[in-house]
Amino acid sequence: MYLKSIELTGFKSFGKKTDIAFASRISSIVGPNGSGKSNVAEAFRFVLGEQSMKSLRSRRGEDLIWGGSPTLPRSNRAGVKVVFDNSTRLLDLDFKEVVVERVVYRDGENEYLLNGTKVRLKDVIRLLAGANIGGSGYQIISQGEADRILNASPRERREMVEDALGLKLYQHKKAESERKLEETAHNIEKTKSLRREIAPHLNFLRSQVQKIEKAREMKEMLAAKLSEYLAREHAWITSEDARLLAQARAEEAELKKLGMLVTEARGKRGGKSNAALQELQKKIVERERKLSDSRRESEKLSRELGRAEAKAEANTVMVEQIVAVPHVRQFAREVSEGISEALRNDDLSSVRVLLLHIRERIHSFVDGLSGAAPDTKEESQQRVETIAGSLGRVQKEETALAQELEALRAKITQVRDAGFAAERDLVELESSVREAQGKLAGVQSARANVATLRQAFEEEVREGIALVGAAIHDWQKAQTEGMSGDDRQAQEKRRREIERLKIKIEESGIGNGDAVVREFNQTKERDEFLGRELGDLERSAASLKDIIIELEKTIDARFTEGLKLINVALHDFFMKLFGGGAAKLEVENPKPHRKRADHELPDDEDSDEEELFDEKEELYAGLSISVHLPRKKVRGLEVLSGGERALTSIALIFSMSQVNPPPFLVLDETDAALDEANSKRYADMIKELGSKSQLIVITHNRATMAAAGELYGVTMGSDGVSQLLSVKLEEAEKVAK
Numbered sequence: 037m038y039l040k041s042i043e044l045t046g047f048k049s050f051g052k053k054t055d056i057a058f059a060s061r062i063s064s065i066v067g068p069n070g071s072g073k074s075n076v077a078e079a080f081r082f083v084l085g086e087q088s089m090k091s092l093r094s095r096r097g098e099d100l101i102w103g104g105s106p107t108l109p110r111s112n113r114a115g116v117k118v119v120f121d122n123s124t125r126l127l128d129l130d131f132k133e134v135v136v137e138r139v140v141y142r143d144g145e146n147e148y149l150l151n152g153t154k155v156r157l158k159d160v161i162r163l164l165a166g167a168n169i170g171g172s173g174y175q176i177i178s179q180g181e182a183d184r185i186l187n188a189s190p191r192e193r194r195e196m197v198e199d200a201l202g203l204k205l206y207q208h209k210k211a212e213s214e215r216k217l218e219e220t221a222h223n224i225e226k227t228k229s230l231r232r233e234i235a236p237h238l239n240f241l242r243s244q245v246q247k248i249e250k251a252r253e254m255k256e257m258l259a260a261k262l263s264e265y266l267a268r269e270h271a272w273i274t275s276e277d278a279r280l281l282a283q284a285r286a287e288e289a290e291l292k293k294l295g296m297l298v299t300e301a302r303g304k305r306g307g308k309s310n311a312a313l314q315e316l317q318k319k320i321v322e323r324e325r326k327l328s329d330s331r332r333e334s335e336k337l338s339r340e341l342g343r344a345e346a347k348a349e350a351n352t353v354m355v356e357q358i359v360a361v362p363h364v365r366q367f368a369r370e371v372s373e374g375i376s377e378a379l380r381n382d383d384l385s386s387v388r389v390l391l392l393h394i395r396e397r398i399h400s401f402v403d404g405l406s407g408a409a410p411d412t413k414e415e416s417q418q419r420v421e422t423i424a425g426s427l428g429r430v431q432k433e434e435t436a437l438a439q440e441l442e443a444l445r446a447k448i449t450q451v452r453d454a455g456f457a458a459e460r461d462l463v464e465l466e467s468s469v470r471e472a473q474g475k476l477a478g479v480q481s482a483r484a485n486v487a488t489l490r491q492a493f494e495e496e497v498r499e500g501i502a503l504v505g506a507a508i509h510d511w512q513k514a515q516t517e518g519m520s521g522d523d524r525q526a527q528e529k530r531r532r533e534i535e536r537l538k539i540k541i542e543e544s545g546i547g548n549g550d551a552v553v554r555e556f557n558q559t560k561e562r563d564e565f566l567g568r569e570l571g572d573l574e575r576s577a578a579s580l581k582d583i584i585i586e587l588e589k590t591i592d593a594r595f596t597e598g599l600k601l602i603n604v605a606l607h608d609f610f611m612k613l614f615g616g617g618a619a620k621l622e623v624e625n626p627k628p629h630r631k632r633a634d635h636e637l638p639d640d641e642d643s644d645e646e647e648l649f650d651e652k653e654e655l656y657a658g659l660s661i662s663v664h665l666p667r668k669k670v671r672g673l674e675v676l677s678g679g680e681r682a683l684t685s686i687a688l689i690f691s692m693s694q695v696n697p698p699p700f701l702v703l704d705e706t707d708a709a710l711d712e713a714n715s716k717r718y719a720d721m722i723k724e725l726g727s728k729s730q731l732i733v734i735t736h737n738r739a740t741m742a743a744a745g746e747l748y749g750v751t752m753g754s755d756g757v758s759q760l761l762s763v764k765l766e767e768a769e770k771v772a773k
């Protein structure tokens with residue numbers, strides 16, 4: 037006994053809260069037409085999650101709510117609670133008792149509760165399916181629907197059978213696995229397409245990153261080479277600068293010294309020496325004049341001495357004794373020259389003048405001779421001695437002057453020589469100055485070159501920073517010992533290598549590249565993530581396929597087995613009801629049909645029925661029924677009478693219930709069309725069935741009532757509210773009328 041009770045509150049004609057407790061394996065609900073019996077059966081359908089309003093004889097949710105009467109106002113909600121004994125864990129919940137509840141509000145809103153906790157419709161359906169409750173609804177046979185299984189299409193019929201065999205749970209699982217597989221396939225395609233989308237970009241980024249890495253390697257190489265180059269260059273510039281500075285200073289000092297010497301030499305050459313020369317010249321002129329005077333005096337004294345000596349010797353004195361022979365010759369030459377001149381001259385007056393001049397000269401000479409003769413010998417002697425003494429002095433003076441002149445001339449030569457030497461020295465010094473200036477200019481030009489190199493060096497450092505960043509400063513740490521940089525050729529080679537590297541880096545066209553590397557890493561991570569995701573998805577798809585195959589096998593095996601058992605039971609029930617004949621469920625040949633995935637669980641209870649299902653084409657083998665009535669030649673369902681149809685349906689429903697008994701069955705006037713004999717047989721079968729499933733049987737039939745362990749009478753008063761009361765069999769018949 038699983039079904040403990042059902043409680044209806046505001047559901048259809050049950051305007052007041054009504055509780056029906058089921059204490060017996062077979063409970064019968066009786067009552068007059070329109071009292072609300074079928075509403076009880078529908079309450080079961082409703083609470084078990086029925087979504088079809090038609091099956092609940094309504095158009096919308098609101099129709100299920102007590103509509104009100106003059107004495108009892110309408111309700112805002114209709115609620116049905118069904119209580120299960122779960123001590124044997126019929127339902128997969130860890131509770132001894134499970135209350136399933138459904139409420140519908142006037143706005144059509146539905147609520148589902150499990151033990152008072154709101155849940156989704158899906159959860160309710162899944163839970164009940166696990167206990168072989170719900171599904172195609174074959175276990176709640178509504179009034180007039182007993183032969184639904186006969187009217188159903190082969191596919192619907194098969195679904196009912198599958199449902200009865202408890203395959204619904206597997207179908208759900210399979211459908212869910214298929215849905216997941218589809219979703220997974222979709223995700224696989226999506227992931228693949230994402231990877232395909234990423235791939236060209238990733239390849240592009242990869243090639244960029246390779247270039248960047250190469251450029252980075254080149255940059256590292258450049259940094260190392262630059263570091264050495266700059267260290268050497270700096271060492272060279274520093275030492276060269278110092279060397280040239282010292283050289284410049286030395287040249288400057290040399291020039292200063294030479295300048296002083298030039299000034300000195302210029303002083304020596306001019307000025308003082310000129311003055312000395314002038315002074316000496318002046319002295320020479322003066323001394324020459326004095327010497328000439330002395331000579332004239334000496335000549336005069338000599339003549340006087342001659343005359344004096346001649347006088348002293350009186351008459352006997354020869355001209356030669358009075359006048360010195362040179363004077364006489366001089367006199368004779370002058371006279372002779374005068375005569376010669378006169379002889380050459382044709383002009384008479386001029387000759388006369390010349391003759392006069394000669395006569396005068398002769399007179400003068402003769403006068404000189406006659407006047408010089410001394411008076412006495414002593415006097416004459418004395419006079420001779422005096423004149424001789426004067427002549428001696430004058431001659432001495434003359435010698436002294438001649439010597440002085442000689443000395444002065446030597447001095448002039450000496451001063452002039454000294455001037456020449458100074459001039460030569462100056463020329464030499466000036467040449468040295470020019471030479472020193474040339475050297476200094478050379479050094480200064482070399483220093484300017486070094487300064488240019490220093491500028492170039494600083495420019496290279498700046499450029500280096502732009503190219504390789506802070507690593508460029510490593511040159512300062514580089515060992516500069518032994519890097520005198522004197523090997524300029526090697527350094528030039530290094531510089532050229534660096535230039536080549538720079539060009540290569542520039543040609544690579546890659547800048548810093550950090551953003552590209554970051555993007556590459558992100559894209560790669562994303563691609564790897566997608567790759568892993570794809571792997572997971574493919575594994576999950578494979579395992580889902582396995583699950584589906586397994587489920588299909590299980591469903592197939594159970595269906596084949598179950599169908600066999602149903603057919604055995606059907607044969608048995610059919611024989612009992614018809615006293616012979618045969619009925620059988622047969623699997624049709626598979627046909628393509630638009631599959632409504634009605635085994636899928638709806639996600640949302642508010643969804644329209646249409647929206648719950650999607651359609652797809654598949655091969656489906658439905659179930660047909662072959663019926664062979666005893667003593668009748670005709671076969672087929674179409675030829676059956678109403679009663680025969682009802683009996684066949686009952687046989688089928690009961691055989692299905694036998695194979696996999698549901699916890700309970702609700703049969704709403706399934707026996708309505710049976711005659712008395714068949715009603716008895718029906719009652720027997722009810723008893724048999726009751727041993728396997730709990731039964732709630734709505735009936736007007738006495739035999740059926742008699743089979744029940746407890747009876748409930750439903751009545752409806754003038755207020756239109758259905759009421760329920762427990763009745764005895766004798767009362768039941770009365771109540772039923």
Ligand code: ATP
Nearest residue numbers: 048049068069070071072073074075099101102103
């Ligand atoms: P029968 O023996 O003829 O099959 P029944 O006992 O099965 O009759 P039901 O079909 O269960 O009768 O009940 C129908 C009654 O319920 C009708 O009188 C109908 O007016 C009433 N009913 C249905 N829906 C509502 C509602 N929403 N509010 C009030 N009454 C309702």
